[in-house]
């Protein structure tokens with residue numbers, strides 16, 4: 001099955017959301033733009049990683065990714081983060097979803113992309129644990145705890161994969 005976003009979705013991988021003046025929320029909090037990658041195998045299992053020590057929510061499970069740096073496009077940020085965190089290189093990705101979440105430490109906007117092709121075997125380069133989740137467990141993985149903003153992504157991915165069957 002080809003993994004691609006629903007028809008009509010904007011192609012934003014070349015979009016450069018960061019600038020030296022980040023967007024702010026109505027209450028004045030800067031919006032932190034984040035590139036997030038869902039590695040998905042042909043059998044539709046997906047990769048989660050555990051947040052390393054020293055970061056907010058250390059030990060929580062999340063998708064690989066991180067903040068988009070000034071001057072980077074979404075795809076460039078995703079390529080850099082996946083290389084730095086899990087040692088895989090990618091040429092392309094498909095936009096899947098954008099969600100925002102208000103954490104005590106930051107207000108984040110997550111640009112979530114599906115990645116169905118990569119080079120290299122994923123390996124936690126920041127000493128973080130990695131785990132493949134089978135398709136049947138995507139809606140409710142047994143891994144705990146999971147980042148609050150990552151849970152709705154798993155639900156939406158599960159629904160998307162069901163429809164795309």
Ligand SMILES: Nc1nc2c([nH]c(=O)n2[C@@H]2O[C@H](COP(=O)(O)OP(=O)(O)OP(=O)(O)O)[C@@H](O)[C@H]2O)c(=O)[nH]1
Pocket residue numbers: 034035036055056057061062063064065066067068101103106108110147148149150
């Ligand atoms: N990578 C990733 N970040 C997520 C997910 N869900 C979620 O809420 N986030 C939030 O998005 C932000 C990502 O920032 P990060 O701290 O991982 O970024 P980074 O790797 O650039 O870290 P650094 O600033 O230490 O270099 C965090 O506030 C994190 O809580 C997810 O599934 N994956």
